[in-house]
Amino acid sequence: MLLTIEKLVYGGDGLARLPADEHGRGKAVFLPFVLAGEQVSATLLEQKPGFARARVDAIVEGAKQRVDPPCPYFAECGGCHYQHASYEHQLEIKTATLRENLRRIAKLELATEPIVHPSPAWNYRNRTRLKVQTKPEFGLGYYKHNSHELLPITECPISSPLINQAIAALWKLGKTIAGEIREIEFFANAEDTQLLLDVDCAPGVSAAEANEVAKRMQEITPGIAGVTVRVAGDGRRASAEPSTLATLGATEFSYRTQHSPYRVSAGAFFQVNRFVIDELISIVSDGCSGNLVLDLYAGVGLFATVLCRSFAQVIAVESSPTAHTDLLYNSSSLSVKAVRSTTEQFFKTVAGKLRPELIVADPPRSGLGEAAVRSLVGLGAGRITYVSCDPATLARDLIGLLQAGYRIQHAHVVDLFPQTYHVESVLHLIR
Secondary structure: OEEEOOEEOOOOOEEEEOOOEOOEOOOEEEEOOOOOOOEEEEEEEEEOOOEEEEEEEEEEEOOOOEOOOOOOOOOOEOOOOOOOEOHHHHHHHHHHHHHHHHHHHHOOOOOOOOEEEOOOOOOOEOEEEEEEEOOOOOEEEEEEOOOOOEEEOOOOOOEOHHHHHHHHHHHHHHHHOOOOEEEEEEEEOOOOOOEEEEEEEOOOOOHHHHHHHHHHHHOOOOOEEEEEEEEOOOOOOOOOOOOEEEEEEOOEEEEEOOOOEEEEEOOOOOOOEOOOHHHHHHHHHOOOOEEEEEEEOOOOOOOHHHHOOOEEEEEEEEOOHHHHHHHHHHOOOOOEEEEEOOHHHHHHHHOOOOOOOEEEEOOOOOOOOHHHHHHHHHOOOOEEEEEEOOHHHHHHHHHHHHHOOOEEEEEEEEOOOOOOOOOEEEEEEEO
């Protein structure tokens, strides 16, 4: 059937409609790898009561913003969503996505256009995580689009050059890689001269086997600063108990930015776009000062170590044991109090006791949630800076903040994830 794409929605799909029937306008149908205004020939794949899914068989009339994707794996790989759009248009899509989610969910119309902060479109990732398959034949790659089937890749154009060198070296080793390995995460330093490898192995691997894996991994290419071997599938990032089986070489390195160097350990969260980290820090920290700032979901202290220069005290809250250890190190000589706690637990402890002038919140994709928003409002801060990686949960959280009298002073779109649908935004709220 022929379909006309009305718009793109968060998640990367285009929205079209099936022909109208006696019940009214046609059912929404979602298709990947299209652009607004395009006419496509499509085949229905799935029909649900409220929507349908389809695949594109041919572009009948393409948008002027359509370009040829440079990656040979695009549309088969599940990692990127917008390589078929010019980079300038990707920024337009993301800005429109933020506006649409705020309008639809929070009933908020932004008074001014968001300030857009672009990134170099390629080789921007300093962290890449790949699946490993050793039987029946060696494979290294990502999952295919909308599946859990491995797509072997020999390069990843959005990853740093050093990470791509390591990927090529692993392919040369092929089946000599131990069969216990399930995933490998490559983390490059700011200069792209060193790598930390975080290797997940199958459950049941012994310490001796893990040490052999570490030795093999450190030999793959020059620039491997260290290897950490863990057990896969044990929820280690949320667990307080270490799951490390073996380490060889460094377990952390200093990630240098224009604002500050940061110690970052293998497995600790750190922003993945190596080109716009400094800009993100500036957007959050510039032009604010006072006695007390609260930094929620602080990670290794990306914002706290800079905010302490203009605030008498920073309280930085982080629940991950690994990231909290780095936070302590990065803020040891500064006026930063590092608290290891979930945000929810922290609010229960300090309810009514703190009066920060500014609260910085950088939650995961799930957002703050209703209870945390209520607690945050109760602290009475005059300013809130919300760093979001999901416009839908951001809009949901804004409902409670707007009802409490906050209003948006400035909105930023920071493109941390070119070629993907992910939208990073920073909202400055005041009341």
